[in-house]
Amino acid sequence: MRLFVRAVLTALALLSAGSACAAAPGDRLEKVVILSRHGVRAAMSSPEQLEQTSARPWPRFAVPPGHLTARGEALAAQMGGYFRQLYVAEGLLAAGDCGATAYWANVTQRTIATAKAVSRTLSPGCTVAVGTVGEGHVDPMFEPIKAGLVVADADLARAAVAGRVGGDLAAWSASHRDGAERLDALLMQCPAGPCPPAPGKRRIFDAKPGFAQSEDLVSLSGPEAFASGVTESLLMAWADGQDFAALGWRGLDEDALTRVFALHQAEFDLRLRTPYVARTLGGHLARRILATLEAGAGPERATPGEAIGPPDARIVFVVGHDGTLAVLGGLLRIEWAVAGYQPNQIGPGGALVFERWRRADGLRVIRARFTSQSLSQLRQATRLTPATPPLSAPVFIPDCSLAAPEFDCPLDRFETLVSKASEL
Template sequence: MYICFRAAIMFILRMYLSLSRRRAALASLPFAVAATISTPVEARGAARDTTSALGERVVIVIRHGLRSPIESPTELLAASGRTFPAWPVASGQLTPLGEAQLAGMAETIGRDVLLMGKDGGCELHGTVWADVRDYRTIRSGDIVARSLGKCSSPSRHAAAGGSDPLFDATRAGACLLPVDAPKPTDEQERRSMIAAAEYLAYAQGLPFQTSGASERDTVFADMPSHEWLVARQFTTLPAAGARTAALTQVIVNFLDGKTAQQSPLPATAQVATIVGHDTDLAGLRAVFGLDWVLPDQPDSTGPATALVLRTSTSGPHGSRRISATIYYQTITDIRAGKAHDARHIDLRFADCRAGASCGWAKIREVALSAIPASCRWPDTIAVPDRRAKAAIGPNRAASY
């Protein structure tokens, strides 16, 4: 019996010493490894990050800055019977005031969207794509990218000499306008042209002849004719859906975290800035079911106005939501050169009653349904080759 008792004591002692050595060995491991070994499987599973990998994604569609009129003072005199000023820049080009205004707008949006801090840090990273058809949009793309600083890659555009379908799929031959698309009369185009020239001159601070009223009152009285024409041509479905077919599909793909081979927006970016014209803003306004009125701004898609679409994941089930914001400057602030006095309005989607934030799946369906089936991206639309900056000079175009 004594022998059995002694054997039992020795067995217990050996087990104790063995367990002590194992604990000592475990304690000598790096903390991360030791924690992995000692943590129960259930606890590790509960601590796993279930946040969607897609995260927040933002699309900014911004119009170029303030520019000179397309028409010469002689042409405007012939059309209106009134004198208009000479401009310090070539026809249809950005003015120094317009460049400063656009830079200030981009910096404001950069602080709000990319969350740039005073230390120069960036919460999100962006890319810039500009319309190649006009020198003013190429120049505007450079200004926007520079204003966003290291939070964005340099501005890019399609090859010179072509027509980028992102900025008008019908012009590029990728979509056909409906046969019943609104067509303005010559008189409607004349009134719109004169109103636009008055607006540009007043915003730049240049005098122009009126019919007796003040320059400001003349601008606010005449601009509705220009707004009506833009709305009729570019904000009326289904024509708006055809013109913005490629742009809409590229935006939807980007917000979905998908990038088609023909898309100019890299999948690695979190913020995509697209630099175009008032007509692009007008078309997206219709396609996404948005509307807005800008206080002290008779042009609802005025110089440097920007539409910001932001999607994010929220809730326990990781649902995607979208919000829309319009950034703008009043005509008074543009004229005064207050480049950093940008204002913004949170918008509501027509097909959503949930307020400023709406389910992305619903709005996605609304936007894609506006695109004619015959010109969906990317199957039938090809973006021109992307190249380095091409030598391109000022040119004329109908876009305001």
């Protein structure tokens, strides 16, 4: 009897810790789509390049630039194991039910390796194939312009971005002066920014605001773009457990990281969440997610060829990049916030989770949330359990969600919203 009570309490704890809100009596979970960022990777730039931006040396990663690290693989497996605990408790998964899960990843080493790491713990004992179009190819779900699926107007994209800041990127950038001074002080290790110029160093204040030339639909230059790459490298090295103090860094802790992420988020918001950009880059992805959530909800909702994975898969795990989640967030106008991160920030392994529930009254609804390991959990490789769950925040979907703790979004309304929002 004591073991039975303990099992019940464990299941209840999993439900309350992992979901946006514990399910009401009679509600039944039917389908889950998890859109995740890849796990902890090596910095995209070499240590020598990064050291041009700082007064102190940078840590060395044991893998090539941009590749998933060993710590990143272990942390991704932690998330997979936690999702399994959660959805076994929800009754969505059972032992040996290998056909219940499906996996898809974008074409980079870090996305494919993340999906494989998650599959080993979310689908233990199963022979799992991670779907991907393969390295060196273009996946329309993640890069619709390069795949020729969408014809984008680059001039209109720039105008849409410029229009959000009154056509004055310099004035927009100047509003972030405090953040730039804070990051400058951390990088150049002086009491307060702006720090004195140093020979051979690239400083945040040397970056001029404007549009930059690149293969992306829109690319920015300036302090925010400078900060975006550098702070991501700081985050990845921090989450990888690298010892900055041994390299002479001072003042680098979780609080400092949280504060310097503000410039990164400002750049991401302007560049990727601007409506025209988000619709162009994220519209196809949103339709694929919608089709996946509708699969199995009745023949009238079937969209042949659009669903990700087999129609009968109950959990579909998709791995992309932080930009993938950012454009989808901009498209649906959804926001989230979890402790230790800036609003709408997507840390390594962070995920948007869309669950399809059939309520006790028969209505099918979408319940969405954002989940991520905290900076401490990443740094310390904390084992995820009901007592130490990842961070989680329910997500309200504008023009769809109802005034309820779970922010229920009726499936019919979600279909209408995605169809309208993704129109070009």
